[in-house]
Amino acid sequence: MNYPQLDVYVNKIEENAKKLKKELDSKNIKLTAVVKGFAGDTNVFSAYQRAGIKSIADSRIENIQKFRKSGYQGEALMLRIPMPSEIEEIVNNVDVSLVTELKTAALISDKAEVLNKEIDLIIMVDIGDRREGVLAADLEDLALKIEAMNNVTLKGIGTNLGCFAGIIPDEKNTNKLIKIKKELENKIGRKLDILSAGNTATLRLLKDQYLAQEITNLRVGEAILLGTDIINESLLDGFNHYNFRLQAEIVELKEKPSDPEGEMAFGGQGRGQIIEDKGLRRRAILAVGKQDIDYNGLYPGLEGVKVLGCSSDHLITDVTEVDQKLEVGDVLTFKINYSAMLRAMTSQYVTKNYIE
């Protein structure tokens, strides 16, 4: 039994990483490859090493520890604001951490001193997305306090957009970040190496000469893994797209009324999905579920397949419009988005098939 199966085009991910590195190198921008999308899988990780990536970032310290154990000696950046309870693991395994809290920075400094390590810090500034970050008004205070700490070096500032509120990185907010960095440099009396301006969605801003010159670092995940930019809803030119494909097996195939029958729970709203009464429809149930994928991120390869919904272990599709004859036991293939990839890579029930 192999299904559900995830085909992972490691070769195409390697090509994407190489391409992006070359592009950013030519603009003097350091690429930090964000590898949090594949649950610490060392087969996928090796593609980044073959591509010559020298700086990686992950949001889970367990993944970084795994990469270190597998022999990775390049730069590792802690992407998620550290938990106070994981400081020792962080100090032992990473070179750089993003921070927003004085308490956490102080814990890193203390632990680094005890363990005789040096850790670089980048302060994240919230310029609108309202996920992590200090507000601009509070930046100077935190920066000056970090400057006074032992065994940590303030390397620069960064921001993240598009993740909580879905705020798009644009000329306006990126220029604001550049200004904030310059003001901070004046206050602390030295230049900062790093302006870490964002993620995949920030890439398109590099067409602007001034921005490309001021941005010194980008933390990029999705562009390499999937060749897509979900925030700007685009396929990135010249990249390999959808390098993860899901295959799942049909376990039930029947004509059924599309309209449910009986009293609907949750105040008549049911599970919240929109159900249209289209009369009798041909339905295929596939053996894959919420435990393995995010069904909102499935794009069927076969024309006519429509994803209707999903429970923990069953994916419900409408295949009435499919021309070819389907049978129980047939396998359907889907391109998948970032969130479905993340879950499929994390699920132990999904067989990984690496294409090298």
Ligand SMILES: *Cc1c(COP(=O)(O)O)cnc(C)c1O
């Ligand atoms: C996930 C993440 C990234 C990478 O985002 P992509 O859209 O995958 O390029 C960058 N920075 C931070 C802080 C993140 O959490």
